[in-house]
Amino acid sequence: MNENIKERISALADGELSEFEVRRVLEEIEKEPVLRDYWDLLQITRRSLANEDLGRLDVDISERVRRELSGRKLHSSEGNSSYTRYKSYLAATAGLALVIGINFLVTTPNTTIDSFSEEASQTIANAIASPEAMEVLNNSVLGIDARLKDFNYVSGGGMHANYVFPENGRTFRVSLTPVMSEYKPKRSPELRRAFIKTDKGVFVVSVSGNITDEKKSRILQNANYFSNQIK
Amino acid sequence: MVDMRSKKETNKEADLALVRRAKKGDYRAFDLLVLKYQSRIISIAFKYVKEIQLAEDISQEAFIKAYKSINSFREESAFYTWLYRITANTAKNYLVSKGRRKESSFSEISTSENEDYFDMPTNDSPEQILMAQNLRNTIHDALSSLPEDTRTALSLREFEGLNYEEIALIMGCPVGTVRSRIFRGREALENLISPVADKFKVINNKEII
Numbered sequence: 001m002n003e004n005i006k007e008r009i010s011a012l013a014d015g016e017l018s019e020f021e022v023r024r025v026l027e028e029i030e031k032e033p034v035l036r037d038y039w040d041l042l043q044i045t046r047r048s049l050a051n052e053d054l055g056r057l058d059v060d061i062s063e064r065v066r067r068e069l070s071g072r073k074l075h076s077s078e079g080n081s082s083y084t085r086y087k088s089y090l091a092a093t094a095g096l097a098l099v100i101g102i103n104f105l106v107t108t109p110n111t112t113i114d115s116f117s118e119e120a121s122q123t124i125a126n127a128i129a130s131p132e133a134m135e136v137l138n139n140s141v142l143g144i145d146a147r148l149k150d151f152n153y154v155s156g157g158g159m160h161a162n163y164v165f166p167e168n169g170r171t172f173r174v175s176l177t178p179v180m181s182e183y184k185p186k187r188s189p190e191l192r193r194a195f196i197k198t199d200k201g202v203f204v205v206s207v208s209g210n211i212t213d214e215k216k217s218r219i220l221q222n223a224n225y226f227s228n229q230i231k
Numbered sequence: 232m233v234d235m236r237s238k239k240e241t242n243k244e245a246d247l248a249l250v251r252r253a254k255k256g257d258y259r260a261f262d263l264l265v266l267k268y269q270s271r272i273i274s275i276a277f278k279y280v281k282e283i284q285l286a287e288d289i290s291q292e293a294f295i296k297a298y299k300s301i302n303s304f305r306e307e308s309a310f311y312t313w314l315y316r317i318t319a320n321t322a323k324n325y326l327v328s329k330g331r332r333k334e335s336s337f338s339e340i341s342t343s344e345n346e347d348y349f350d351m352p353t354n355d356s357p358e359q360i361l362m363a364q365n366l367r368n369t370i371h372d373a374l375s376s377l378p379e380d381t382r383t384a385l386s387l388r389e390f391e392g393l394n395y396e397e398i399a400l401i402m403g404c405p406v407g408t409v410r411s412r413i414f415r416g417r418e419a420l421e422n423l424i425s426p427v428a429d430k431f432k433v434i435n436n437k438e439i440i
Contacts, residue, residue: 007414012263014388015245016395016410022248026259036266038421043267045420048370049389054363055270056277061287062265065294069258152425 006038013042137161140174140205140223144215165211172209174219243309244394250310253301261298268311269294272318279322289325293318366424373423377416384409385416 008025011017017025029035040062047054137159141148146163149171159176205223207216246267252260272293277286297304297317304313374382380402387398395413399406 003414006418007410010414010417011395011410012248013245014395014413015248017248019248019251022252022260023257026252026257026263029263030259036262039263040266041421041425042417044366045370045417045424046389048363048367048424049374049385049420051367053271053274054366055272055274056283056286057270059273059283059287060269061273061291061294062262062269064287064291065265065269066258066262068291068295069261069298 005032005035009035009039010042013039013046137174137176137205137223140219142222144218146172170210172207172211172215174223175206175208246310247306250301250304250306253298254304258298261294261301264310264314265294268314271311272314275315275318276322279319279326285325289322290318293321296321370420370424373420374416377419381412381416381419384412388413 005025005028008017008021009029012022012025029039044054044057141163144163145167146165149162149164152160161174162171163174164171205220207219246264249260249264253264269290272290273283273286276289276293277283280286280289293314297314300317304310374385377385384398384402387393387401388395393401395406395409398409398413402409
């Protein structure tokens with residue numbers, strides 16, 4: 001996705017394109033679905049900036065409407081949420097560098113974006129500092145027919161991995177949250193979480209999202225099992 | 232001197248290029264309007280029917296109706312205002328047809344043609360409101376970290392509702408530079424909003440920890 005077309009989409013959102021340019025941009029968007037997702041994210045950003053009501057961001061009916069309006073059969077991959085596709089695109093093109101950029105900006109809000117590269121290697125080092133945690137995260141979904149959608153690091157050393165069930169498009173998240181060394185985890189009567197102790201501290205594994213209790217338990221059992229293996 | 236129009240007026244004009252393409256039968260233009268407004272339209276429908284699946288179906292029907300009758304949209308009001316009215320009427324008709332509510336009891340949700348609905352709350356849950364606030368806070372924090380020229384151009388556009396030419400006059404630079412600065416500012420914010428918005432999208436699902 002080149003910058004020029006994205007800039008024109010940004011201008012389209014402001015009503016600053018000529019009729020001819022609008023037509024051209026629509027053609028480009030039709031050819032490259034990820035541009036449609038870029039438009040979607042642009043709208044969320046603008047509404048957030050303007051403090052406008054964000055509405056139900058968790059629901060996407062645009063594919064259904066589009067299918068009915070266009071009279072076309074969509075490929076199954078087009079049935080995924082537009083947001084998912086956009087993020088996949090980001091992952092493919094920008095990869096870890098973007099995640100690092102986001103993480104860095106979140107944790108140091110007063111720093112300009114230009115300084116990303118200066119801090120990148122340190123941030124990489126911090127972000128992947130717990131290979132044991134990553135291993136547990138990867139193994140926790142063994143036997144679950146789910147596809148990794150994306151993952152991101154959050155300030156404080158936590159991490160979220162977002163998954164999607166290809167069969168129904170439902171999503172869930174496995175989170176790794178660091179706890180302080182003095183934290184004494186309570187044993188829950190129900191198996192609701194797992195703990196990983198690494199040389200970088202203790203992480204809590206939790207599962208949330210549109211997923212059955214049975215699968216949640218399976219993931220956490222996996223996490224418990226693999227965390228025991230690494231101890 | 233810059234003749235400043237209202238922000239809402241600028242928003243209204245921003246949709247017109249797409250509306251006019253849609254009037255020529257270009258569904259791709261309408262598709263972008265669906266993407267832009269679907270989350271709010273579903274919220275509106277939900278306010279009537281209280282069931283998310285129903286709200287989705289009603290919203291879909293409203294969008295289809297809007298597309299099919301888009302030539303009757305006279306561009307006197309904002310496109311969203313017009314769409315809001317179609318959605319409200321579709322929801323009301325559904326409830327009446329199901330005998331769930333009497334038509335006369337809908338007076339609490341106005342559907343006047345001239346009313347502006349951009350700022351109407353959509354009765355989201357406390358969790359959704361909190362997450363939306365987090366999203367906004369994240370963006371506003373990021374905004375303050377942008378280079379000054381970028382931040383100024385973006386602020387004049389988003390907060391003051393100025394068009395590119397007006398911003399160019401104020402900043403003393405070419406219109407192309409304004410366009411580029413606004414784009415760069417949005418790019419920076421979008422990269423940041425992605426993980427936060429993703430969290431927002433699973434807000435209906437409870438954390439089990």
